[in-house]
Amino acid sequence: xxxxxxxxxxxxxxxxxxxxxxxxxxxxxxxxxxxxxxxxxxxxxxxxxx
Amino acid sequence: xxxxxxxxxxxxxxxxxxxxxxxxxxxxxxxxxxxxxxxxxxxxxxxxxxxxxxxxxxxxxxxxxxxxxxxxxxxxxxxxxxxxxxxxxxxxxxxxxxxxxxxxxxxxxxxxxxxxxxxxxxxxxxxxxxxxxxxxxxxxxxxxxxxxxxxxxxxxxxxxxxxxxxxxxxxxxxxxxxxxxxxxxxxxxxxxxxxxxxxxxxxxxxxxxxxxxxxxxxxxxxxxxxxxxxxxxxxxxxxxxxxxxxxxxxxxxxxxxxxxxxxxxxxxxxxxxxxxxxxxxxxxxxxxxxxxxxxxxxxxxxxxxxxxxxxxxxxxxxxxxxxxxxxxxxxxxxxxxxxxxxxx
Numbered sequence: 001x002x003x004x005x006x007x008x009x010x011x012x013x014x015x016x017x018x019x020x021x022x023x024x025x026x027x028x029x030x031x032x033x034x035x036x037x038x039x040x041x042x043x044x045x046x047x048x049x050x
Numbered sequence: 051x052x053x054x055x056x057x058x059x060x061x062x063x064x065x066x067x068x069x070x071x072x073x074x075x076x077x078x079x080x081x082x083x084x085x086x087x088x089x090x091x092x093x094x095x096x097x098x099x100x101x102x103x104x105x106x107x108x109x110x111x112x113x114x115x116x117x118x119x120x121x122x123x124x125x126x127x128x129x130x131x132x133x134x135x136x137x138x139x140x141x142x143x144x145x146x147x148x149x150x151x152x153x154x155x156x157x158x159x160x161x162x163x164x165x166x167x168x169x170x171x172x173x174x175x176x177x178x179x180x181x182x183x184x185x186x187x188x189x190x191x192x193x194x195x196x197x198x199x200x201x202x203x204x205x206x207x208x209x210x211x212x213x214x215x216x217x218x219x220x221x222x223x224x225x226x227x228x229x230x231x232x233x234x235x236x237x238x239x240x241x242x243x244x245x246x247x248x249x250x251x252x253x254x255x256x257x258x259x260x261x262x263x264x265x266x267x268x269x270x271x272x273x274x275x276x277x278x279x280x281x282x283x284x285x286x287x288x289x290x291x292x293x294x295x296x297x298x299x300x301x302x303x304x305x306x307x308x309x310x311x312x313x314x315x316x317x318x319x320x321x322x323x324x325x326x327x328x329x330x331x332x333x334x335x336x337x338x339x340x341x342x343x344x345x346x347x348x349x350x351x352x353x354x355x356x357x358x359x360x361x362x363x364x365x366x367x368x369x370x371x372x373x374x375x376x377x378x379x380x381x382x383x384x385x386x387x388x389x390x391x392x393x394x
Contacts, residue, residue, distance in 0.1 A: 010078050011078040013078070014078030014079060014080050015078070017080055017081045018079065018080070018081050018084070020081075021081035021084070029173070029177075032118060032121075032177070032181075033177075033180075035114060036114075036115070036118060036177075036180065036181040039112055039114060039115060040181070
């Protein structure tokens, strides 16, 4: 039988790792959407009829 | 579409997975287990072929948007892998090659794999549509649905032609990459799709010739299980005969250059030779368990199938690498046929 205390610590560590991975994924997604918007918007602004 | 009843699915699980709940209580899911759900090795081949399609389109595209296109295709492929692992956990638990996957091993709950698969599918398709174009997004969505629903939920358990038809999902990435770059999917893009589509049966059946006992045990109607080894070897040779001319075709349609033609021709001869040796062998007929879990651990008589399986991966990689190199270097294609507008 494993020690319940060390087991709960292992779970907490694993949960923290997952949370950090999700946070990094969301931050990356926000940055990607921002850069894509700038690129696409920028190209359309440059090509607009004057 | 009817999913087999849950009771039946649980009853068929081997003892190892009946204690899944117990394992789940003891083993916390790490973020790396979720990465495993995305089938990173399959993803790498998808990324490579999609990137080749994107480069072959010969359309100027911002490098960042090109990277986003490849990322979306990779994440979409990963999402379909997660959906596949959610649905196939009962089959995976019974096969040596797959029983260590996160869901059958009890590290991740099936519902979590399903949620991850759906979330990533939606994100990848939406981002592809917004950042590139909706043709590429539509093709990506079709690929995910085709793999997760048509192949995984329907074909895989119901017909020996499962990997032939289902192979379309694995074949589509070059067309998605091409569409992402140019907004169109001309005949040359579909020629790349056809190459992978015809490559899939000899590749997978060569593997299944020496892993067919696993598939039989899991009740998956792979060709060697349903039609027998001799029929499978004949069909491998037949598909190989069809594959090689198609692999040579890009040199005639303004897509491949001299390097490509040399790789396709020389590799094609080797491919046919190995397929011929499989045809003449007794691959898939030996009985008994394999010694360990390795893909390359084969029973006597199946070495020819193993050789074809290994070479098929090398051949496809070299074909696409040759195209990629030629287009990256700006090398002119051969155009052994008069140029046709629909090919571009």
